[in-house]
Amino acid sequence: MTLEDFRNWSRRIADWSATYLDGLRDRPVRAQTAPGEVFDALPATPPEDATSMETIFADFERLVPDAMTHWQHPRFFAYFPANAAPASMLAEQLVTTMAAQCMLWQTSPAATEMETRMIDWLRQAVGLPEGWRGVIQDSASSATLSAVMTMRERALDWRGIRSGLAGEAAPRIYASAQTHSSVDKACWVAGIGQDNLVKIATDSDYGMDPAALRAAIAADRAAGHLPAGVVLCVGGTAIGASDPVAAILAIAQEEGLYTHIDAAWAGSAMICPELRHIWAGAERADSIVFNPHKWLGAQFDCSVQFLKDPTDQLKSLTLRPDYLETPGMEDAVNYSEWTIPLGRRFRALKLWFLIRAYGLEGLRTRIRNHIAWSNEACEAIRARPGLQIVTEPRFSLFSFACTAGDEATADLLERINTDGRTYLTQTRHDGRYVIRFQVGQFDCTRGDVMEAVGVIGELAGG
Template sequence: MDNEDFRAWSRRAAEWGADYRANLSERPVRARTAPGEIASAIASHAPEKPEAMDDIFADFEAHIVPGMTHWQHPRFFAYFPANAAPVSVVAEYLVSAMAAQCMLWQTSPAATELETKMLDWLRQALGLPQEFQGVIQDSASSATLAAVLTMRERALEWRGNKAGLAGQAAVRVYSSDQVHTSIDRAIWVSGIGDDNLVRVPVSGPLRSMDTQALDAAIRADREAGLLPAGIIASVGGTSTGGTDDVAAVCAVARAHGLYVHVDAAWAGSAMICPEFRHFWAGVGEADSIVFNPHKWLGAQFDCSAHFLRDPDSLVKTLAIQPEFLKTHGRDGIINYSEWSVPLGRRFRALKIWFLLRAHGLEGLRAMIRNHVAWSQELAERVRAMPGFEIVTEPMLSLFSFRHVPENADDLDAHNLALVTAINDDGRIYLTQTRVDGKLAIRFQAGQFETTREDVMSALDVIVGCAQRLMSNR
């Protein structure tokens, strides 16, 4: 592809993207293809000779797009959003064109320095104390792994990376059962082991960690010769929005000298609105915090903001400095590859810069406030419908519900059939969870361009599908 072809196809790709976004609401939200259908349409081996771009692009439209679930659809109410505001997409075009490897300051000074500034913009927007510094990770999973590795090394007095875990006292980490499964993976990958992730009971409407039970568990482990290392607190857990009392968790941690990591991957974006910050009151006492601008704030995936009270502990845990990665003749620079597990780094800060400038914090606050208000309004409408119950009350824009008809023998099976029917219908997309062992259906509003009409349309789909299910019995 020469430069003129590159120019022409870049224009065509951008025009396709604009058309796709303009007409997205006309598509079913979730892919309707059967397993293996896409693979069967793809050649069994790579071509020996070049193929025409016209043919490649035609196959993309014919075979790939129909097999995509449309995460930017305004009626995507499943999981949590993975937003890509149009201005963020434009920034990613530029990043892709430059294709820089931003692992060190010297490999792209602008990428490093813009990242430093953008994380400080976000820190201020969230109301975090000035001593916090930030780094962009690819996802909250990576940020949590980095936090677990740091708490492990601190507890082992920095012996773990060199000597390994064999022969050491078992390292213990504490969380509730409301945290994301990325915490489990971090425990596995760090070598701590699942048996040493202590699940603390929860209570109350927000399913918060019982801090008295947390304190007792830490004391019991110490008495047993085990090595408590850190606590992972949840703010807006994936299942139903489980949220810990961060201030109380941090108080327990201080009493025992433990590291606290706060996972606010989804809900953290809402903290740009001062009225929602009570959900993480005391967060300034934590050691590290993660939230994903690529979820609710509108930055295209991947983009996870990881804030640290003491970055030196993270760097001491992760940094490796062979001669070929040293920057000679420069003092006081940051090499962000020393702040993350991967060496390679994309230029992720550019999309945050574009996003915050194009929408302003007030524009982003208005979006989040609307999503919260609309979701809460929908919850009340579902509650008022005969045969429906709210299982967990709205936490920001997330709630769960269940259909409980009088003549249903197995409510779990019935609600699983209902969420399947809703998603097969194609107009909206929801996912299920379990609350106290019982199946419930989740709803969350968070897509960047969704409207009140989109959110309220969910009621007709939910009720209609439930009525059809019952009439077919």
């Protein structure tokens, strides 16, 4: 491909992209394809000779769009969003063109220094004190793994990275049952093990019970275990539950435990000052993660880990062989030393475009609208015969079920998603099968939300 071909195809793909986004409301949200259908349509062997871009692009149009679940669809109310505001998409195109490997300052000065500045912009936006620093990770899972590794090494006085865990007291990590499964996986990968992730009982509001945490730590110390850290939840995946942050952090601080707040979804909402009471006391944590690629609108992937003091994480993760040194710049910030992967993408550029293109107030308006529309949808569903609200709105997430029971609820969900006009997902709560309704797609409108409510009522027979 010549650069002139590249120029022409870039224009054509940009036109296709705009047309695709403009027409999403006319597409079914969830993929309407059977397992194996795309696989069977692809040749079993690779081509020996070059294929023209005309053919490649025609095959793309034939095979891919209709076999995708459309995450940017304005009636996508499943999971949490993986938003891609148009301004951040443009930044990603530039990043793709430069194709830099941003592992060190010397390999990417602009990327490194822009990342430092964007972390501080976001620190200010969510109301954390001056002095906090941070790093852009690929996902909250990586940030949580980094924090869990730091908990482990800090508790072991950094013996683990030298001699392993054999012969050591078992490090214990504490979290509530509402915490995301990425915490479980972090404990697996860090060699701590599932049995040493202690799930603490929750209170009537489904936040971690401080008294139960204190008792579990005391029991573990008495049993010869090694309490290492606490992972707190703000805006849990299942129903949006949040731990009592200030009370839990106070206990952890008394016990000398490292703390990490998982606010992957709900952290974006902290740009709205009126919502910050939900994580009041967060400035006492050691580490906080939130995903601008969820509710804030940054193109996936873009997860921000704030660190009150990065020293312990750097001590746990930094490895600098000779070939990664920058002579004469030993004090330069190299963000690969803050994270597990060595390779790093230029993720800060899309934050720079996003925040400037919409402004914090524009982003706040979207979040406030989503919360208001979620409350309105909740009340409309509550009024439908045969349906019941199971958990009330937390931020912009609530859950509901059929009064006829789990089988009817599961059947309703499948009919909703097969219908295609909207897309919802399920969870289990207090032993019940429930349907989650979460408003957060970047370009959705009140009309999109209420259309989804209408679909639910129609298919439920109400």
